[in-house]
Amino acid sequence: MQRKSFGTMECAIARSLERVGEWWSILILRDAFYGVTRFDEFQQSLGVAPTMLTKRLGVLVEAGLLERRRYQERPPRYEYLLTDRGRDFRPVLLALLEWGNRHFAPDGTSVEIRDARSGHLVETAFVDPSTGATVPLEDIRVSPGPAASERVRKRIERHPARFTEEERP
Template sequence: MQCPIARSLERVGEWWSILILRDAFYGMTRFDEFQKSLDIAPSMLTRRLNALVESGLLERRRYSEKPPRDEYVLTAIGRDFRPVVWSLVAWGNRHFAPEGTSVQLVDRETGAVADPVLVDRISGRPIGPRDFKPAAGPAANERTRGRLARVDAPRVETAS
């Protein structure tokens, strides 16, 4: 599929993958650390770690020859996923935490709670539906162009 969302979900769309990446952002690198933190079956953890390595989000590094043991370290691609995880934290806190906030993003210097927003790197403006829209890129096929043509199509409001 040509859609960047579909391609991204191919790599990280499985529940365990995002939780493994979350734990990697928290500093975990070893199989037993991930297993203990996630309470995940070893076979499932092995499959998800292998998939994340194959997708280029984690790198496998040998830290012991006898017995052979590897650690899993974030790559540049994996580190680039961090803002997505932070956005999920903020979204989850806002909509799905009736008991209150259990994890929050804070400023390292001041300790002030942060509220992440997506910002255009070029203009510095927050990205919202009034000012920004998805558009077909140079490599878009007809299917993608057709899907995106609906973005500006007039909508007919109906009474409920």
């Protein structure tokens, strides 16, 4: 059965999932942030089948998150390096790590997110780029962007996404 493609959908979340929505892809990106670059290193770290790893690396290269660069001529061998687009995925990984630590670490956290200078634990946050001020999650709203279709505008109008505690079902 052919999986539906999200690559051309209007929703940025759906388009993003087209590139990174398969779990091996996210784990490959995680390892790339930890400094893993070579096929055998990814395979050893992840325990993934070579055919699956080849496929997922290809998807990440095609999506522009990784760059494939030859590091050896004979036999030809390649390394996979994060691109600017791939490095921009870091906050997503950190938010996923924070969420997982909060909800799926019954024995405690195995990896924590800390400020490199102070050593203090930090949390993901939204920041107003014009003021630099942190915006509380309860004040966050989604709104139609300049390229939103009428369909998206109406959906947001009917079901505005708010992230406040009191609005939970």
